[in-house]
Amino acid sequence: MxxxxxxxxxxxxxxxxxxxxxxxxxxxxxENDVASGEHRWVTLxxxxxxxxxxxxxxxxxxRSEADGNAIQELLTKGVLPMTVFSxxxxxxLFERVRATGAxxxxxxxxxxxxxxxxxxxxxSGNMIRVNQRAN
Numbered sequence: 001m002x003x004x005x006x007x008x009x010x011x012x013x014x015x016x017x018x019x020x021x022x023x024x025x026x027x028x029x030x031e032n033d034v035a036s037g038e039h040r041w042v043t044l045x046x047x048x049x050x051x052x053x054x055x056x057x058x059x060x061x062x063r064s065e066a067d068g069n070a071i072q073e074l075l076t077k078g079v080l081p082m083t084v085f086s087x088x089x090x091x092x093l094f095e096r097v098r099a100t101g102a103x104x105x106x107x108x109x110x111x112x113x114x115x116x117x118x119x120x121x122x123x124s125g126n127m128i129r130v131n132q133r134a135n
Contacts, residue, residue, distance in 0.1 A: 007043070007053045010083060011075055012124040015040050015056050021122045025097035026085060026130075028054060054083075075124055082127035090132040094118050097130075108132075 012018040019042060022028050028044035031053060039061035043053040059075055060068030074080050087093045090108050097120055098104060105119035105127065116132040 005052055007055050008083070009055045009057060010122075010126060011059050011071055011080060012056050012122065012126070013058065013072075013075065014123070015042050015058065017123045018056050019044075021097070021100050021102055022054065022056065025100040025102060025120075026093065026128075027096065075126070078121070078125040078127070080126055082129055084129045084131060086131045086133045088133045090116055090118060090130060093130055 010018075019030065022044050023030060028046055030042060031045045032041075032043040034041045034043075039058060041055050041057045041061060043055050045051075045053050058068075059072040063071065071080075094108050102123070103121040105121060106117075108116060108118040110116045117129055119127060119129045122128055
């Protein structure tokens with residue numbers, strides 16, 4: 001038996017506002033943009049990990065009003081789970097993300113437990129960490 005991750009969802013307040021952070025800063029490419037009524041799901045991907053999609057959508061997309069409100073509250077508090085990416089060029093990626101105007105939580109540093117990494121908040125307040133891949 002085998003299994004692989006196909007999609008991972010990141011809830012954002014405004015999909016259009018989030019795209020430049022993920023596309024221009026992190027270097028992901030927009031692969032799909034689907035609207036249904038007032039909701040929208042945008043899938044981004046990377047050539048280094050074909051078949052894996054990062055899906056951006058609003059708190060109420062595909063959820064009940066009550067569930068969307070609960071997710072919105074958690075998003076506003078900044079307590080939704082973080083997402084961790086990896087790259088072979090941490091310093092270059094850090095500068096690209098900084099240029100998007102993202103809130104910097106941590107500049108690139110060598111962590112005592114091993115990886116060199118940095119951290120940001122996307123435009124909606126989600127914590128995004130990026131680790132340096134070993135070459």
